[in-house]
Amino acid sequence: MRAEERVIIALDYPGANEAEQLLQAWAFSQNKPFIKVGYQLFYAVGPEWVVKRKQEGFPVFLDLKLHDIPNTVAKGIESLSRFGVDLLTIHACGGRAMLEAAKEACEKAGAGTRLLVVTQLTSTDRKMLNEELGIPGSVESSVIRYAQLAYRAGVDGVICSGRESGMVKQATSNDFLAVTPGIRPAHAEAQDQKRVLTPGEAIQSGADYLVIGRPITRATDPIAAFEAIVKEIKEVLEE
Protein backbone atom coordinates (compact mmCIF):
# COMPACT_ATOMS: atom_id res chain seq x y z
CA MET A 1 0.00 0.00 0.00
CA ARG A 2 1.33 3.46 -0.90
CA ALA A 3 2.12 5.90 1.92
CA GLU A 4 -0.73 8.24 0.82
CA GLU A 5 -3.24 5.40 1.12
CA ARG A 6 -2.35 4.81 4.76
CA VAL A 7 -3.57 8.22 5.93
CA ILE A 8 -7.25 8.58 6.73
CA ILE A 9 -8.20 12.25 7.06
CA ALA A 10 -10.81 12.75 9.81
CA LEU A 11 -13.17 15.38 8.38
CA ASP A 12 -14.36 16.64 11.75
CA TYR A 13 -16.10 19.71 10.39
CA PRO A 14 -19.48 21.25 11.18
CA GLY A 15 -20.75 21.11 7.61
CA ALA A 16 -20.26 20.33 3.94
CA ASN A 17 -18.61 23.66 2.99
CA GLU A 18 -15.58 23.22 5.23
CA ALA A 19 -15.12 19.58 4.21
CA GLU A 20 -15.52 20.31 0.50
CA GLN A 21 -13.05 23.17 0.69
CA LEU A 22 -10.38 20.70 1.83
CA LEU A 23 -11.37 17.99 -0.67
CA GLN A 24 -11.20 20.52 -3.52
CA ALA A 25 -7.43 19.98 -3.55
CA TRP A 26 -8.00 16.49 -4.99
CA ALA A 27 -10.78 17.45 -7.43
CA PHE A 28 -8.74 16.49 -10.51
CA SER A 29 -6.58 13.81 -8.91
CA GLN A 30 -6.90 10.10 -9.65
CA ASN A 31 -5.49 9.36 -6.19
CA LYS A 32 -8.12 10.58 -3.77
CA PRO A 33 -7.27 10.37 -0.06
CA PHE A 34 -9.12 8.13 2.41
CA ILE A 35 -11.60 10.28 4.32
CA LYS A 36 -13.35 9.66 7.64
CA VAL A 37 -16.81 10.99 8.35
CA GLY A 38 -17.71 11.04 12.03
CA TYR A 39 -20.89 12.10 13.78
CA GLN A 40 -20.34 15.83 13.60
CA LEU A 41 -20.27 15.89 9.81
CA PHE A 42 -22.62 12.94 9.21
CA TYR A 43 -25.39 14.39 11.36
CA ALA A 44 -24.99 17.69 9.53
CA VAL A 45 -24.80 16.44 5.94
CA GLY A 46 -26.56 13.05 5.92
CA PRO A 47 -26.00 9.92 3.85
CA GLU A 48 -26.30 11.50 0.37
CA TRP A 49 -23.17 13.57 0.94
CA VAL A 50 -21.24 10.45 1.95
CA VAL A 51 -22.47 8.44 -1.06
CA LYS A 52 -21.49 11.32 -3.37
CA ARG A 53 -17.91 11.30 -2.04
CA LYS A 54 -17.73 7.55 -2.72
CA GLN A 55 -18.98 8.15 -6.27
CA GLU A 56 -16.25 10.78 -6.74
CA GLY A 57 -13.67 8.15 -5.83
CA PHE A 58 -12.85 8.92 -2.20
CA PRO A 59 -12.44 5.81 -0.04
CA VAL A 60 -14.77 6.45 2.91
CA PHE A 61 -14.62 5.43 6.56
CA LEU A 62 -17.98 6.12 8.20
CA ASP A 63 -17.08 6.27 11.88
CA LEU A 64 -20.35 6.12 13.82
CA LYS A 65 -19.14 3.69 16.52
CA LEU A 66 -22.35 1.76 17.07
CA HIS A 67 -22.97 0.33 20.53
CA ASP A 68 -26.32 -1.22 21.50
CA ILE A 69 -28.00 -4.60 21.86
CA PRO A 70 -27.09 -7.10 19.10
CA ASN A 71 -30.33 -6.78 17.12
CA THR A 72 -30.24 -2.97 17.08
CA VAL A 73 -26.60 -2.82 16.02
CA ALA A 74 -27.14 -5.45 13.31
CA LYS A 75 -30.07 -3.46 11.89
CA GLY A 76 -28.03 -0.26 12.03
CA ILE A 77 -25.15 -1.92 10.19
CA GLU A 78 -27.61 -3.31 7.64
CA SER A 79 -28.77 0.25 6.86
CA LEU A 80 -25.29 1.79 6.89
CA SER A 81 -23.87 -0.95 4.63
CA ARG A 82 -26.19 0.24 1.86
CA PHE A 83 -24.07 3.40 1.50
CA GLY A 84 -21.23 1.24 0.12
CA VAL A 85 -18.58 2.79 2.37
CA ASP A 86 -15.23 1.09 2.94
CA LEU A 87 -15.11 1.02 6.74
CA LEU A 88 -17.66 1.11 9.57
CA THR A 89 -17.14 1.00 13.35
CA ILE A 90 -18.79 -0.60 16.37
CA HIS A 91 -17.70 -0.72 20.03
CA ALA A 92 -16.05 -3.87 21.42
CA CYS A 93 -17.75 -3.46 24.79
CA GLY A 94 -21.07 -4.48 23.19
CA GLY A 95 -19.76 -8.05 23.56
CA ARG A 96 -19.33 -11.05 21.28
CA ALA A 97 -22.99 -11.56 20.30
CA MET A 98 -23.20 -7.93 19.19
CA LEU A 99 -19.96 -8.14 17.20
CA GLU A 100 -21.06 -11.34 15.46
CA ALA A 101 -24.50 -9.96 14.64
CA ALA A 102 -22.92 -6.82 13.19
CA LYS A 103 -20.46 -8.77 11.08
CA GLU A 104 -23.19 -11.03 9.76
CA ALA A 105 -25.31 -8.02 8.79
CA CYS A 106 -22.33 -6.38 7.11
CA GLU A 107 -21.51 -9.50 5.08
CA LYS A 108 -25.13 -10.02 4.12
CA ALA A 109 -25.24 -6.52 2.63
CA GLY A 110 -22.50 -7.66 0.24
CA ALA A 111 -21.07 -4.18 -0.34
CA GLY A 112 -17.53 -5.16 0.67
CA THR A 113 -17.60 -2.87 3.71
CA ARG A 114 -15.05 -3.83 6.37
CA LEU A 115 -16.07 -3.71 10.01
CA LEU A 116 -13.72 -2.34 12.67
CA VAL A 117 -14.08 -2.60 16.42
CA VAL A 118 -13.18 0.25 18.77
CA THR A 119 -11.12 -1.17 21.64
CA GLN A 120 -10.19 1.50 24.19
CA LEU A 121 -10.52 5.05 22.88
CA THR A 122 -7.19 6.80 22.37
CA SER A 123 -8.41 9.45 24.83
CA THR A 124 -8.34 6.81 27.61
CA ASP A 125 -5.30 6.39 29.85
CA ARG A 126 -4.69 3.94 32.68
CA LYS A 127 -6.00 6.24 35.41
CA MET A 128 -9.28 6.72 33.61
CA LEU A 129 -9.54 3.01 32.77
CA ASN A 130 -8.97 1.92 36.37
CA GLU A 131 -10.57 4.72 38.38
CA GLU A 132 -13.43 6.01 36.23
CA LEU A 133 -14.37 2.94 34.19
CA GLY A 134 -13.47 0.42 36.91
CA ILE A 135 -11.53 -1.80 34.50
CA PRO A 136 -8.40 -3.14 36.25
CA GLY A 137 -5.00 -3.63 34.63
CA SER A 138 -3.20 -1.78 31.88
CA VAL A 139 -4.76 -0.13 28.85
CA GLU A 140 -2.69 -2.48 26.66
CA SER A 141 -4.14 -5.61 28.28
CA SER A 142 -7.67 -4.29 27.85
CA VAL A 143 -7.01 -3.43 24.19
CA ILE A 144 -5.59 -6.91 23.57
CA ARG A 145 -8.53 -8.57 25.30
CA TYR A 146 -11.01 -6.61 23.13
CA ALA A 147 -8.94 -7.23 19.99
CA GLN A 148 -8.98 -11.00 20.60
CA LEU A 149 -12.72 -10.88 21.22
CA ALA A 150 -13.17 -8.97 17.96
CA TYR A 151 -10.91 -11.37 16.07
CA ARG A 152 -12.83 -14.40 17.32
CA ALA A 153 -16.09 -12.70 16.33
CA GLY A 154 -14.80 -12.53 12.75
CA VAL A 155 -14.63 -8.76 12.21
CA ASP A 156 -11.94 -7.19 10.03
CA GLY A 157 -9.84 -5.28 12.53
CA VAL A 158 -9.68 -2.82 15.39
CA ILE A 159 -9.24 0.81 16.26
CA CYS A 160 -6.44 1.12 18.79
CA SER A 161 -3.56 3.49 19.39
CA GLY A 162 -0.33 3.05 17.48
CA ARG A 163 1.23 1.98 20.77
CA GLU A 164 -0.79 -1.23 20.71
CA SER A 165 -0.89 -2.01 16.99
CA GLY A 166 2.10 -4.41 17.05
CA MET A 167 0.75 -6.23 20.11
CA VAL A 168 -2.70 -6.53 18.51
CA LYS A 169 -1.22 -8.19 15.43
CA GLN A 170 0.84 -10.56 17.56
CA ALA A 171 -2.21 -11.53 19.60
CA THR A 172 -4.47 -11.99 16.55
CA SER A 173 -3.12 -12.12 13.00
CA ASN A 174 -0.99 -9.94 10.76
CA ASP A 175 -3.99 -9.59 8.43
CA PHE A 176 -6.21 -8.26 11.20
CA LEU A 177 -6.36 -4.50 10.57
CA ALA A 178 -4.92 -2.05 13.10
CA VAL A 179 -6.33 1.40 12.40
CA THR A 180 -4.81 4.03 14.66
CA PRO A 181 -6.01 7.48 15.69
CA GLY A 182 -4.09 9.48 18.32
CA ILE A 183 -1.48 10.49 15.75
CA ARG A 184 0.48 13.65 16.40
CA PRO A 185 3.47 14.88 14.40
CA ALA A 186 6.51 15.56 16.61
CA HIS A 187 6.01 18.60 18.89
CA ALA A 188 2.26 18.85 18.09
CA GLU A 189 -0.07 19.12 21.09
CA ALA A 190 -1.82 15.91 22.15
CA GLN A 191 -5.05 17.87 22.96
CA ASP A 192 -7.65 15.37 24.28
CA GLN A 193 -5.68 12.36 23.02
CA LYS A 194 -3.81 10.36 25.68
CA ARG A 195 -2.09 7.55 23.77
CA VAL A 196 -0.28 9.30 20.96
CA LEU A 197 2.48 8.42 18.50
CA THR A 198 4.00 10.26 15.56
CA PRO A 199 3.02 9.06 12.07
CA GLY A 200 6.42 7.42 11.60
CA GLU A 201 6.30 5.67 14.98
CA ALA A 202 2.80 4.33 14.32
CA ILE A 203 3.80 2.88 10.95
CA GLN A 204 6.94 1.40 12.49
CA SER A 205 4.91 -0.28 15.20
CA GLY A 206 2.67 -2.05 12.68
CA ALA A 207 -0.34 0.22 12.08
CA ASP A 208 -2.08 -0.33 8.74
CA TYR A 209 -3.88 3.03 8.61
CA LEU A 210 -3.42 6.27 10.55
CA VAL A 211 -6.50 8.36 11.34
CA ILE A 212 -5.51 12.01 11.48
CA GLY A 213 -7.83 14.94 12.09
CA ARG A 214 -6.76 18.23 13.63
CA PRO A 215 -3.05 18.02 12.71
CA ILE A 216 -4.31 18.29 9.10
CA THR A 217 -7.70 20.00 9.26
CA ARG A 218 -6.63 22.72 11.73
CA ALA A 219 -3.23 23.34 10.13
CA THR A 220 -2.59 26.71 8.50
CA ASP A 221 -1.93 24.81 5.29
CA PRO A 222 -3.80 21.47 5.53
CA ILE A 223 -2.45 20.12 2.23
CA ALA A 224 1.14 20.86 3.25
CA ALA A 225 0.44 19.16 6.60
CA PHE A 226 -0.97 16.08 4.81
CA GLU A 227 2.04 15.96 2.47
CA ALA A 228 4.52 16.25 5.36
CA ILE A 229 2.84 13.30 7.08
CA VAL A 230 2.97 11.24 3.87
CA LYS A 231 6.67 12.11 3.50
CA GLU A 232 7.35 10.95 7.06
CA ILE A 233 5.55 7.65 6.37
CA LYS A 234 7.47 7.16 3.10
CA GLU A 235 10.76 7.61 4.93
CA VAL A 236 9.85 4.88 7.40
CA LEU A 237 8.61 2.50 4.69
CA GLU A 238 11.79 2.98 2.67
CA GLU A 239 14.11 2.38 5.64
Ligand SMILES: O=c1ccn([C@@H]2O[C@H](COP(=O)(O)O)[C@@H](O)[C@H]2O)c(=O)[nH]1
Ligand atom coordinates in the same frame (compact mmCIF):
# COMPACT_ATOMS: atom_id res chain seq x y z
O1 LIG B 1 -10.10 5.69 19.82
C1 LIG B 1 -10.43 6.54 18.97
C2 LIG B 1 -11.41 6.31 18.02
C3 LIG B 1 -11.68 7.27 17.09
N1 LIG B 1 -11.02 8.45 17.09
C4 LIG B 1 -11.36 9.44 16.03
O2 LIG B 1 -10.19 9.77 15.28
C5 LIG B 1 -10.14 11.14 15.00
C6 LIG B 1 -8.88 11.72 15.60
O3 LIG B 1 -8.87 13.11 15.43
P1 LIG B 1 -7.63 14.03 15.90
O4 LIG B 1 -8.11 15.40 15.60
O5 LIG B 1 -6.46 13.60 15.06
O6 LIG B 1 -7.40 13.80 17.35
C7 LIG B 1 -11.42 11.75 15.55
O7 LIG B 1 -12.35 11.82 14.48
C8 LIG B 1 -11.92 10.75 16.58
O8 LIG B 1 -13.33 10.67 16.62
C9 LIG B 1 -10.09 8.70 18.04
O9 LIG B 1 -9.47 9.78 18.09
N2 LIG B 1 -9.79 7.73 18.95
